[in-house]
Amino acid sequence: MLQNIGEIILLFWRTLRVLPLAWHQRRKVFDQLFEIGNGSLLMVCILSLFIGGVLALQTGPELVKRGLSFVLGGMVGESICKELAPVLLAILIAGRSGSAMSAEIGSMRVYEEIDALRTMNIDPVAYLVLPRMIAIVLALPTLVMFGIPVGWLGAAFVSALNNRIAVGFNAFFQDLRQVVDAGDVLNGVFKSFVFAAAIGIISCHQGLITRGGPRGIGRSVTKAVVNSIVCILILDYFLTRFLLYIQK
Amino acid sequence: MNPPAPPTPNVSVEVRNLHKSFYAQAVLKGINLRIAPGEIFVIMGPSGSGKSVLLKHIIGLLQPDSGEILIQGESINSPGIRDRFRMAMVFQSAALLTSLTVGENVGIYLSEHRLHPPEEIARIVAAKLEVVGLKDVEDHMPNDLSGGMQKRVAIARALVIDPQLILFDEPTSELDPLMAVVVGEEILKLKTLTRATSIVVTHDRSLAFGIADRVAMIAEGEILFVGAPEELKRDSNPRIHDFIYAELPALHSASNRAGPNPPKL
Numbered sequence: 001m002l003q004n005i006g007e008i009i010l011l012f013w014r015t016l017r018v019l020p021l022a023w024h025q026r027r028k029v030f031d032q033l034f035e036i037g038n039g040s041l042l043m044v045c046i047l048s049l050f051i052g053g054v055l056a057l058q059t060g061p062e063l064v065k066r067g068l069s070f071v072l073g074g075m076v077g078e079s080i081c082k083e084l085a086p087v088l089l090a091i092l093i094a095g096r097s098g099s100a101m102s103a104e105i106g107s108m109r110v111y112e113e114i115d116a117l118r119t120m121n122i123d124p125v126a127y128l129v130l131p132r133m134i135a136i137v138l139a140l141p142t143l144v145m146f147g148i149p150v151g152w153l154g155a156a157f158v159s160a161l162n163n164r165i166a167v168g169f170n171a172f173f174q175d176l177r178q179v180v181d182a183g184d185v186l187n188g189v190f191k192s193f194v195f196a197a198a199i200g201i202i203s204c205h206q207g208l209i210t211r212g213g214p215r216g217i218g219r220s221v222t223k224a225v226v227n228s229i230v231c232i233l234i235l236d237y238f239l240t241r242f243l244l245y246i247q248k
Numbered sequence: 249m250n251p252p253a254p255p256t257p258n259v260s261v262e263v264r265n266l267h268k269s270f271y272a273q274a275v276l277k278g279i280n281l282r283i284a285p286g287e288i289f290v291i292m293g294p295s296g297s298g299k300s301v302l303l304k305h306i307i308g309l310l311q312p313d314s315g316e317i318l319i320q321g322e323s324i325n326s327p328g329i330r331d332r333f334r335m336a337m338v339f340q341s342a343a344l345l346t347s348l349t350v351g352e353n354v355g356i357y358l359s360e361h362r363l364h365p366p367e368e369i370a371r372i373v374a375a376k377l378e379v380v381g382l383k384d385v386e387d388h389m390p391n392d393l394s395g396g397m398q399k400r401v402a403i404a405r406a407l408v409i410d411p412q413l414i415l416f417d418e419p420t421s422e423l424d425p426l427m428a429v430v431v432g433e434e435i436l437k438l439k440t441l442t443r444a445t446s447i448v449v450t451h452d453r454s455l456a457f458g459i460a461d462r463v464a465m466i467a468e469g470e471i472l473f474v475g476a477p478e479e480l481k482r483d484s485n486p487r488i489h490d491f492i493y494a495e496l497p498a499l500h501s502a503s504n505r506a507g508p509n510p511p512k513l
Contacts, residue, residue, distance in 0.1 A: 115343065118309060120409065
């Protein structure tokens with residue numbers, strides 16, 4: 001495990017070192033952006049809508065019972081933009097795009113395509129890892145920025161339409177506007193940027209160390225997704241503490 | 249970007265006391281070889297004898313436990329050696345990038361190192377594909393091609409580098425005998441065209457004797473023989489003899505052929 005962490009840090013450093021080559025890899029970056037961003041958009045909409053909805057459904061009736069319905073918009077809105085949208089969308093992207101990255105790079109490793117690149121003096125980090133890293137760190141925060149208002153809408157609809165809550169659309173967003181500011185949204189976007197870097201580097205690393213045919217590729221994909229999710233949740237705790245500290 | 253390599257036509261290769269083990273199992277046990285510039289050097293041996301591992305050491309894909317590889321007197325691990333000497337390898341599996349078209353595969357070296365504008369790359373790609381007998385396949389995906397065509401695309405990709413040293417790993421494996429002859433002819437043609445030093449790893453005896461200037465026989469990680477192909481055929485070492493003259497018993501013995509007495513004409 002320590003060896004893996006060391007290798008991941010080294011790969012991250014090597015990726016930063018080839019960052020000046022990003023413009024040359026722009027076509028691959030756009031391809032990956034389309035794959036991660038556009039390909040995930042519908043799923044992000046559905047997920048965000050239902051995250052907001054279920055959060056309103058769980059908290060709304062309890063708040064109404066205690067006569068605190070006027071805080072529903074702010075509470076749900078802040079939860080979505082600071083925690084739920086970045087974390088759950090990162091988990092979605094780890095499952096959808098992280099697995100694809102490790103499978104693609106893993107299969108290239110197993111079928112000697114990466115060796116072929118190396119014999120042609122083409123750096124696999126610049127050719128394979130860099131475009132994926134750039135794409136995911138751009139795509140995930142953008143998806144989160146998109147997912148946050150969709151989540152709010154989901155929560156507002158449920159709050160308005162559910163008889164046990166019955167907080168109107170205007171009342172919901174009025175409270176949300178009082179509590180949530182641009183800093184809170186940036187808070188979630190910053191988290192998603194870090195999560196994206198973690199997903200990208202873990203998935204690419206797993207792909208690059210794949211061994212042993214189709215079974216090895218399967219094992220790499222599983223490890224990439226599981227390790228990414230564990231990493232997201234651990235990072236979330238420390239990022240939250242860090243952000244709370246600097247907001248004091 | 250790589251600076252253009254010096255115009256040396258070909259390079260020598262020297263393998264010095266090379267040792268390699270995987271999981272405590274010795275695969276190469278002190279290999280010593282000297283390959284002259286411009287020759288076609290064939291490394292023969294049974295499956296699992298360490299031929300491909302040796303080839304991957306020569307191109308620098310694997311690092312030895314001890315010993316060294318010298319390209320024109322310089323260690324394969326010395327910084328910038330790939331900028332000074334153009335080396336290419338044709339893999340056993342062809343190793344074409346399946347997400348790219350044939351044209352993109354063949355031109356990847358030029359496009360990634362930004363050596364020419366796209367129109368010039370397209371012209372070079374078409375020319376190199378024509379050298380290996382392929383036309384109008386640039387827009388095909390590698391998986392749409394037969395095994396033999398994929399091998400020839402891999403050779404075209406190697407040719408684009410304008411190599412001074414070219415390595416072939418089992419170039420005729422998985423090919424029918426006719427296609428194997430075509431690939432053998434391509435390797436001979438390359439010698440005339442490029443004057444590159446060629447190292448071919450194979451267990452295909454007809455290919456080896458058909459193209460080799462010199463042959464090395466490797467078994468269980470040790471070199472048993474290095475010399476001219478005709479000398480290898482005459483070598484008295486029983487391991488070499490068994491490998492060179494191995495035949496299926498049913499084909500070897502006329503008495504085992506189907507039908508007791510062939511009809512008299």
